[in-house]
Amino acid sequence: MSVTPLFRFSDKKKRLNENRLWLSMDEPECNEEARVFANICAVDESLRDKWEILRHSLEMGEKLVWSDPDPSLRASILEKAYAAVMQTQTASQKSETTGASLFRLPGWGWIWVALFLVLSGGVCEQFRNANDNALRLEPVDMEILSLQREINQLRMDIIIEFDFDPDENA
Amino acid sequence: MITGSPNEHGQLLLRFREKGDVDAFDRLIVAYQKPLYNYLLKLLQNKEDAEDGLQEIWIKVIRQCGSYQEKGRFSSWIFCIAHNYCLDLFRRRRHRINDEEFVETRNGLALLDIIPANVFTPSEAAMEKEMMALLEHEIKDMPVLIREVYLLRAQHGIPFKEIAEIQKSPLGTVLSRMHQAVKWLEPIIRLYMKESDPKTEESA
Numbered sequence: 001m002s003v004t005p006l007f008r009f010s011d012k013k014k015r016l017n018e019n020r021l022w023l024s025m026d027e028p029e030c031n032e033e034a035r036v037f038a039n040i041c042a043v044d045e046s047l048r049d050k051w052e053i054l055r056h057s058l059e060m061g062e063k064l065v066w067s068d069p070d071p072s073l074r075a076s077i078l079e080k081a082y083a084a085v086m087q088t089q090t091a092s093q094k095s096e097t098t099g100a101s102l103f104r105l106p107g108w109g110w111i112w113v114a115l116f117l118v119l120s121g122g123v124c125e126q127f128r129n130a131n132d133n134a135l136r137l138e139p140v141d142m143e144i145l146s147l148q149r150e151i152n153q154l155r156m157d158i159i160i161e162f163d164f165d166p167d168e169n170a
Numbered sequence: 171m172i173t174g175s176p177n178e179h180g181q182l183l184l185r186f187r188e189k190g191d192v193d194a195f196d197r198l199i200v201a202y203q204k205p206l207y208n209y210l211l212k213l214l215q216n217k218e219d220a221e222d223g224l225q226e227i228w229i230k231v232i233r234q235c236g237s238y239q240e241k242g243r244f245s246s247w248i249f250c251i252a253h254n255y256c257l258d259l260f261r262r263r264r265h266r267i268n269d270e271e272f273v274e275t276r277n278g279l280a281l282l283d284i285i286p287a288n289v290f291t292p293s294e295a296a297m298e299k300e301m302m303a304l305l306e307h308e309i310k311d312m313p314v315l316i317r318e319v320y321l322l323r324a325q326h327g328i329p330f331k332e333i334a335e336i337q338k339s340p341l342g343t344v345l346s347r348m349h350q351a352v353k354w355l356e357p358i359i360r361l362y363m364k365e366s367d368p369k370t371e372e373s374a
Contacts, residue, residue, distance in 0.1 A: 018345075019349075022345050022349075023330060026329040053352060053356060056362055056363050057324060057351075058324050060305055060324070060358075060359065060362055061321070061323070061324020062325065063302055064324070065302065066204060066208050067207065069204065077224075077229075080232060081195045081232055084232045084233075085190035089190065
């Protein structure tokens, strides 16, 4: 007695289903579609046949012979890995010692620099203040000189007008 | 098959890259040396080419380890390097790479028609050995990209989504190539099914 399937897939749909069959083989434990197809395979002989072929193709692939590579290759590759690491470390050391060494002072060095700046700033400030004071005396001196000149002029005027020398009589 | 988890392998590469840990790199070599070698051997069909390729690929891994992203799978990354290496080699030697139409034009003779009847011996183990020899022979004749998909999935157990990343092809294209591979190998697979499970032949 032949079983008539409850439904038939078109060729296009069969191809799409085959793709899903493949994907379901990647996650056979949790893929709902694998269970659905298993149920469909019970009634669809061509799909069941396809499933068996796919399954056996993978099974045969797993049985392909594995060859061992030459053991000396591993040693040669490790040598290159070591050489690469040494090269990287040498390059990083060189970049640390050249170029910015002037700016790479230890912490205490920066404290001394700061102290120096503060002291030199203070000295400069003192020097500037002294100069400022010296400059401020000049107008006073000038005024005194001009007053002195006036006094001398007045004395001369007194001597000439009154024929009287105040310094002689003092 | 690749031992260990891809996340672990990614961490090993990062340790090599950031701390110069060569022992971590050695563990990667132990995990991937044999799968890579067999992949190259089946794809390039030449032992010397496979050994040269293996060295070159690891040198590329050392030079390009800066490009590895932590969120990616290490197996995809290293097989991608191997895939690119093989394609470059084929292009230099002017081998045909993407020739999927070749499958359709294959000789329509069933494999059984061209194999002498006395090839198969009564012993089961010998039968399986013969079968695998036939499979190896047929794999050699496959177009490169189709052969690659079949080997990565069937022999190495790499999922199709990862194969799509390795080949930088859409998932549908990868599945189509697998379909072509199975179509190519169908005569041998049916023979294998017949020999491994005689009930299958009876029900068919």
